[in-house]
Amino acid sequence: MQRIGAALDEFLEGNHGDPMLRHAEWSSALAGPLPAEGIGASEVIAELERIVIPNGARMSEPEFWGWITAGPSTVPTVASLAATVASPQRYTLTSFNHLEELSLDWLGELCSLAPHMKGVYSSGGSVANLVALGAARQWALEQVGIDPAAQGCGSREIALYTSNEAHHTILRSAGVLGIGRNNVRQIPTDDHQRLDVRALAATLAKDLSEGIVPIAVSATAGTTNTGAVDPLREAGELCREHGVWFHVDGAYGLPGILDERVRPLYDGLELADSVIVDPHKWLGAPVGIAATYVRDRSILHRAFTQEPAAYLEGSFGDPSDIRVSVDSMGIPYADFGVELSSPARGVVVWSILRELGRKGVAARVEHDNDLARHAASRARESDRLELLAEPTLSICCLRYRTEQIIDLDQFNATLFRRLVQETPYLPSSTVVDGKFGLRPCFINGRTSTGHVDGFLDAVVRIGDELAAQPH
Numbered sequence: 096m097q098r099i100g101a102a103l104d105e106f107l108e109g110n111h112g113d114p115m116l117r118h119a120e121w122s123s124a125l126a127g128p129l130p131a132e133g134i135g136a137s138e139v140i141a142e143l144e145r146i147v148i149p150n151g152a153r154m155s156e157p158e159f160w161g162w163i164t165a166g167p168s169t170v171p172t173v174a175s176l177a178a179t180v181a182s183p184q185r186y187t188l189t190s191f192n193h194l195e196e197l198s199l200d201w202l203g204e205l206c207s208l209a210p211h212m213k214g215v216y217s218s219g220g221s222v223a224n225l226v227a228l229g230a231a232r233q234w235a236l237e238q239v240g241i242d243p244a245a246q247g248c249g250s251r252e253i254a255l256y257t258s259n260e261a262h263h264t265i266l267r268s269a270g271v272l273g274i275g276r277n278n279v280r281q282i283p284t285d286d287h288q289r290l291d292v293r294a295l296a297a298t299l300a301k302d303l304s305e306g307i308v309p310i311a312v313s314a315t316a317g318t319t320n321t322g323a324v325d326p327l328r329e330a331g332e333l334c335r336e337h338g339v340w341f342h343v344d345g346a347y348g349l350p351g352i353l354d355e356r357v358r359p360l361y362d363g364l365e366l367a368d369s370v371i372v373d374p375h376k377w378l379g380a381p382v383g384i385a386a387t388y389v390r391d392r393s394i395l396h397r398a399f400t401q402e403p404a405a406y407l408e409g410s411f412g413d414p415s416d417i418r419v420s421v422d423s424m425g426i427p428y429a430d431f432g433v434e435l436s437s438p439a440r441g442v443v444v445w446s447i448l449r450e451l452g453r454k455g456v457a458a459r460v461e462h463d464n465d466l467a468r469h470a471a472s473r474a475r476e477s478d479r480l481e482l483l484a485e486p487t488l489s490i491c492c493l494r495y496r497t498e499q500i501i502d503l504d505q506f507n508a509t510l511f512r513r514l515v516q517e518t519p520y521l522p523s524s525t526v527v528d529g530k531f532g533l534r535p536c537f538i539n540g541r542t543s544t545g546h547v548d549g550f551l552d553a554v555v556r557i558g559d560e561l562a563a564q565p566h
């Protein structure tokens with residue numbers, strides 16, 4: 096383990112460049128049939144050190160802003176390793192099962208969730224949304240006399256409401272939960288990419304008048320595309336008025352509430368019946384950790400409880416005589432979501448909050464939001480950059496512009512290809528209000544203002560070069 100630790104430190108320090116450039120080398124070194132005989136532990140570790148780790152992904156590098164996951168920081172990485180070894184599951188009466196609950200409560204408090212909001216971890220925002228909307232489905236159909244966990248969704252028409260900027264995992268959850276992708280009403284957004292609550296109200300009223308059962312309204316606190324925060328109070332109050340489950344997808348943006356400048360945008364969060372957040376996004380945890388919070392975990396229990404299994408129930412000991420850790424499963428998270436076997440994730444979140452505290456996390460969030468504002472102000476000052484959306488959180492969508500180019504979409508698509516191929520900078524591309532542009536999302540603790548300036552300089556330089564070519 097020490098050898099691998101050293102190799103990983105070296106990976107983080109060295110600039111390895113893009114593994115694609117060495118594709119032939121490592122792919123041939125890794126090629127080969129199923130080994131008949133093993134090479135032994137020491138040789139495998141050597142191959143990890145020599146071939147595998149140095150050709151890993153560039154996501155830890157300070158110029159990677161393409162996805163809302165960057166390389167994890169050190170403390171949660173080692174906490175995750177600690178869990179792998181010292182608590183291969185999250186169950187039984189151990190320090191790890193205890194930290195599962197403690198860290199969920201801390202994380203909820205960090206993000207200003209009401210104390211009655213109780214959580215469960217899962218592997219990521221995709222599953223966290225699925226679990227939250229599973230609770231919504233359970234509750235909403237129970238109101239009309241159907242137990243969907245037992246009976247399926249029944250014959251009533253149902254619908255789910257979200258904006259056209261919502262993450263596609265909302266649609267997928269609707270597909271998986273038997274709500275149906277076609278029954279997701281993708282409500283338009285306003286000119287700041289936020290859910291248009293008036294349009295939502297109109298659609299909801301029409302559906303209600305036709306006897307359609309609303310399963311939930313899903314708002315986003317920090318959209319993946321631009322970082323917009325939907326009007327939570329207006330949407331939440333509309334839900335209250337009609338008795339509709341209110342879900343808030345904060346996979347990326349929930350920790351944004353720690354930045355006092357944008358905190359007012361989260362007004363109304365307390366109206367949520369369910370909320371999700373991904374520690375593997377803004378908190379810098381290794382990928383594989385999200386949390387779902389609901390106002391009443393017994394709803395999750397009704398939606399997701401496992402059938403009794405003789406080998407789980409009381410198989411170790413008599414519950415009235417608990418003396419050893421395996422006498423109980425501890426908090427039965429398996430009944431609150433879709434995973435039975437699961438890594439202990441609480442220790443990872445706990446380690447981040449112990450290391451940084453609320454102030455440290457807030458400083459990180461503010462720093463990242465500053466980077467987006469810095470990029471935006473440079474774009475505003477430059478006659479060759481166009482800001483596509485004013486940053487709300489740590490995303491800044493922009494593109495190159497010049498009067499002489501007619502098709503700026505095509506032009507910026509070419510520019511994006513060259514940027515990614517020729518420079519270390521890796522934003523994603525995107526489309527905002529029909530305009531193609533570049534979308535850096537700053538959540539990487541290693542990124543500084545200098546990197547952002549380097550990126551903008553590179554965009555302008557490549558744009559100028561392309562514009563100077565005959566076209």
Ligand SMILES: *Cc1c(COP(=O)(O)O)cnc(C)c1O
Pocket residue numbers: 163218219220221222224262264315317318319344345346347373385
């Ligand atoms: C990233 C994201 C998701 C999906 O989360 P994963 O952890 O990638 O599964 C869902 N919703 C929003 C708003 C996101 O940004």
